[in-house]
Amino acid sequence: MxxxxxxxxxxxxxxxxxxxxxxxxxxxxxxxxxxxxTLWGPEAETESAIRLGWVEAAEVSAPLVEQIAALRAELQAEGVNHIVLCGMGGSSLAPEVITATAGVELTVLDSTDPDQVRAAVSDRLATTAIVVSSKSGSTLETDSQRRIFEAEFTAAGIDAKARIIIVTDPGSPLDGFARESGYRKVFNADPNVGGRYSGLTAFGLVPSGLAGADIAALLDSAEEAGEMLRDxxxxxxxxxxxxxxxxxxxxxxxxxxxxxxxxxxxxxxxxxxxxxxxxxxxxxxxxxxxxxxxxxxxxxxxxxxxxxxxxxxxxxxxxxxxxxxxxxxxxxxxxxxxxxxxxxxxxxGISPFDQPDVEAAKSAARGLLDATPAPTPALFTDGAIEVRTANHDAEWLAGAGTVEQAITALLGTLAADGYLSVQVYLDRLANAPLADVRNDLAAVSNRPVTFGWGPRFLHSTGQFHKGGPAVGVFLQVTGAAQQDLAIPERPFSFGELISAQAAGDATVLADHGRPVLRLHLTDVATGVAQLKTVVATLAGQHSDA
CATH class of the missing domain: 3.40.50.10490 (Glucose-6-phosphate isomerase like protein; domain 1)
Structure with a gap:
């Protein structure tokens, strides 16, 4: 109960x-x-009318349980026991928490970092199936991940079509393409559920169930909660x-x-x-x-x-x-x-179902991919870290000559009601210890600090950064991949894609008048260690003050 x-x-x-x-x-x-x-006012009514399917998701999704279990049994009988999820935002975060809580393995690939993508496609490919999840059916990151896996399956002599499972809205570009291509299975989700509310639909259930989580119990719990919540x-x-x-x-x-x-x-x-x-x-x-x-x-x-x-x-x-x-x-x-x-x-007094500012960073990234401008010269280099800013007029950074001074200058722009957003465009699995800087920066700044891995945060907190209260300051960390990775049948690589995503988002934030400090690690391992040392030093100075 x-x-x-x-x-x-x-x-x-x-x-x-x-x-x-x-x-x-x-x-x-x-x-x-x-x-x-009508609960959110007349301006929100049109969008709300097509976004409330989640209130009955537990009941509507129940028939999926048997279908997912049958597919899991088929895959296991073929020796396929490793599931990789290619998805972003709502398509990846719910399965990640469901499987982690259940204690079952699911590889979540929600990155365009070349090193992280390479690690995913190199891991147990012979016994791997992928779930490609995209509500719109046109998510650039997810499409790129599908392309590299399909190419790697084929190169290894594996029937790629038998290893690719699709989750998307009915009628999306991916829905039609997947069916024409003959992929293993296509699951259609309820189109009247937005991505971030989709955890109890096919987007959350298919990868979680294929990985071995008890999705029937999950739905039962949600349905019981729904009975309480309607009172x-x-x-x-x-x-x-x-x-x-x-x-x-x-x-x-x-x-x-x-x-x-x-x-x-x-x-x-x-x-x-x-x-x-x-x-x-x-x-x-x-x-x-x-x-x-x-x-x-x-x-x-x-x-x-x-x-x-x-x-x-x-x-x-x-x-x-x-x-x-x-x-x-x-x-x-x-x-x-x-x-x-x-x-x-x-x-x-807002609509909880739209995301009017998410597209801005995507458009900026696409523009950079099309134009391929030369990299912005660094203001200075300190060890393995190049320092830049996206702001055209960055008086706040004047006089800084070290990474420590640059971070101190950025923190100096924080308002009394502000927050710091740390945005790291690196392999989040290999560089997970870098997240430890969050607590130290919160101590130094005396303000709330968020920590997001790019580009996945662009599908979540990215909306708040542009559309919420304009009190954020931004620390962006990028790095040189050990080796770039081509995207099959695309004119750009994963390295170029993640660079454009970082630069595009920084530009949009700066255009909103927000301070943006960009740190590029010329050697990721050395740069991560250097950055952690700098932040720890600042925290030590703060505690001694």
């Missing part, structure tokens, strides 16, 4: 007391499950979480999400995309910050921070001031957070 538990203190508790009666009186919960597209009641956990996320006054718009014993692996990364892309628009929104129990933001006491702890059902975690705790298993939590994010959109 699914159980959910919620507790709140301070501003979050007050928000519940002030918002819940109105949400209940307006019958927001029952109207949402009735797919009432117009002040005890509705989804309404209470929504009030905490979008109803504090003044708005605490930095939501620090902390894993604190829930047993759900990587849930905050999935919630980060859901919240940031849903709420960050029209100059408003709430910024999710993935943190741990020892992160500076948890104890900062900042007026714009709300801490949300993911806890076990029997937890006796003592909450600090302005904190929330929520307990429930994965299927229930996914439903609760989708519901709460949608309702928070109503409280914030």
């Amino acid at each position: 699914t159980s959910l538990a919620f507790a709140a203190t301070g501003a979050a508790k007050e928000a519940g007391e002030t918002q819940l009666l109105t949400l209940v009186a307006d019958q927001v919960a029952s109207r949402l499950f009735a797919k009432d597209a 117009d009641d002040v005890d509705n956990v989804g309404l209470r979480l929504a009030a905490a996320l979008g109803g504090t006054n003044p708005l605490r718009n930095k939501i620090v999400i902390v894993e604190d014993g829930s047993g759900i692996v990587g849930f905050a990364d999935w919630a980060e995309q859901l919240i940031a892309e849903s709420t960050g628009k029209l100059g408003t929104g709430v910024l999710p910050v993935v943190a741990d129990t020892n992160s500076p933001e948890v104890v900062s006491g900042a007026a714009d921070v709300l801490v949300v702890r993911l806890v076990a059902g029997d937890s006796d975690v003592e909450l600090g001031e302005n904190e929330v705790s929520i307990a429930g298993d994965l299927g229930a939590q996914m439903m609760v957070w989708e519901f709460a994010t949608a309702v928070a959109g109503r409280l914030l």
Whole structure:
């Protein structure tokens, strides 16, 4: 039996007391499950009308369980026991948390970094099948990943068509192409579900089920949670979480999400995309910050921070001031957070289902791929790190001659209500320890810090960076791949693609008037070590001050 538990203190508790009666009186919960597209106002109604299928995803997706199990059995009988997911954003983050929590292996390829792509196509190819997931059917990164795998299968004497499984919306370019090409299996997802709400549809279930996760139990949990969430009641956990996320006054718009014993692996990364892309628009929104129990933001006491702890059902975690705790298993939590994010959109006065600023970085990247301009000269080089900025007038960087001075200068541009976004366009598996700089930078800056691997964050927090409150400052890290990798039948390589994505996003951020510091590692291993040392030094200086 699914159980959910919620507790709140301070501003979050007050928000519940002030918002819940109105949400209940307006019958927001029952109207949402009735797919009432008017909940977010007339301007959002057209989009909302085609984006509410997720409220019944658990029931609609149930027939997939048997189909996925049958395909898994077929593949295993053929000796195929390694699943690789080629997908971005909502197509990859849900399967990643589902399989990690279940303790089953799924290789998630959500990168265009040549080293990470090469590592994926070189790993157990003879026993590998790939799931290519793209809602639109035209995602550039996913198409490029499919191309390299298909070429490598063929070169190894493997029937590529028998090893490629497609998940896409019906009628998409990929849907038609996959069926004409004779790929192993095509799963169509509900087109009335947006990518970030698609975890309980074919996008989350197909790769997870093929990898061995118990997706039937996941759906059962989600369905039970849905029965609870549809009640117009002040005890509705989804309404209470929504009030905490979008109803504090003044708005605490930095939501620090902390894993604190829930047993759900990587849930905050999935919630980060859901919240940031849903709420960050029209100059408003709430910024999710993935943190741990020892992160500076948890104890900062900042007026714009709300801490949300993911806890076990029997937890006796003592909450600090302005904190929330929520307990429930994965299927229930996914439903609760989708519901709460949608309702928070109503409280914030925005549509939670569009993403008006995501296309800007994609367009800029495509423009750079077409034009192939010469690289911008470095302002200076310090060790294995070249220093640049995307800002035409970067007075804030004047006088800096070292990486340490450049980072200090960037942090000096932070407003009292600002945040730092660290964006790393490297192989995220090989360079995972670099994420340790997040806590140190949060300590040095005394402000919330997000850490995203590029280009995958472009499909999640990238919307908030351009559409949310204009208070972010940006530290971008790129690197020279050990060896570039061609994309079959494309005029550009993976190295050129990820470089264009990084440069394009930096340009768009700078055009929005935001400070952007770009660090390029001429040797990745040496540069990562150097950057970690620089940040650790800054943290040490801060603690001594």
